Amino acid sequence: MDRIARALAPVAAAAALLAGCGGSSAPTPMGGSSSATSKGTVNVFAAASLQEAFATLGKQFEAAHPGTRIVFNFGPSSGLAQQITQGSPADVFASASTKNMDQVVTAGDSAQPTPFVKNVMEIAVPSANPAGVTSLNDLTRKNVKVALCQPQVPCGAAAAALFQNAGLAVQPVTQEVDVKSVLSKVTLGEVDAGVVYVTDVRAAGDKVKGIEIPTDVNASTTYPIATLTKAPNKATAQAFTDYVLSVDGGKVLTAAGFQKP
DSSP: OHHHHHHHHHHHHHHHHHHHHHHHTSOOEETTEEGGGSOEEEEEEEEGGGHHHHHHHHHHHHHHSTTEEEEEEEEOHHHHHHHHHTTOOOSEEEOSSHHHHHHHHHTTSOSOOEEEEEEEEEEEEETTOTTOOOSGGGGGSTTOOEEEEOTTSHHHHHHHHHHHHHTOOOOOSEEESSHHHHHHHHHTTSSSEEEEEHHHHHHHGGGEEEEOOOTTTOOEEEEEEEEOTTOTTHHHHHHHHHHHHSHHHHHHHHHTTOBOO
């Protein structure tokens, strides 16, 4: 009997080992889905004005989903939309205007974008405000150097709308590729004022001074977000999009100065 027990012992040990290995291979739930659907790199194409808020959201998402890596491509929404429709590998698109998102939808690269925030315009001046700018009207003075976004960029279109609302003709000394470039001109003192988003003034801190624009003439833009139809990492991309749209995501965006759409 002892000889039989000794003969069967290795077999029993091997069976136990296999059973243990089999149990460890089961997927572990993570955020309502298996870990396999929440890993890998997600390429997010996002409007330049989302840079600070999305950087925070990306870090939070990576911390909650070990094995993920969020890679951002920030820039003008018009240029990002063009890159996507020309085949650049992207998983998520967050645009600063519905117009640029519509271009992506029309090309078949997105099907169901969701509006998630709204942004309004504000005047940014250097902290010392050497030109003494205090209102929109001051931007029409010949001795005031003004920076705007290019007209095809959402921040440029919004600036044009508010000038039309106010009945003002403003001649910029430069038109920049995106809102961060306008802000840079202001912080470096290369211009006396720039028309940017409220969120950009907040992100710049004491480097600039913000001058509010009256609500009856101010312009706003709505931001849609979508997981792209040809996303290389669609499952994790959708998880990131869902996080941006979540209550926790909304808190980060609101803290940055964005408003509900």
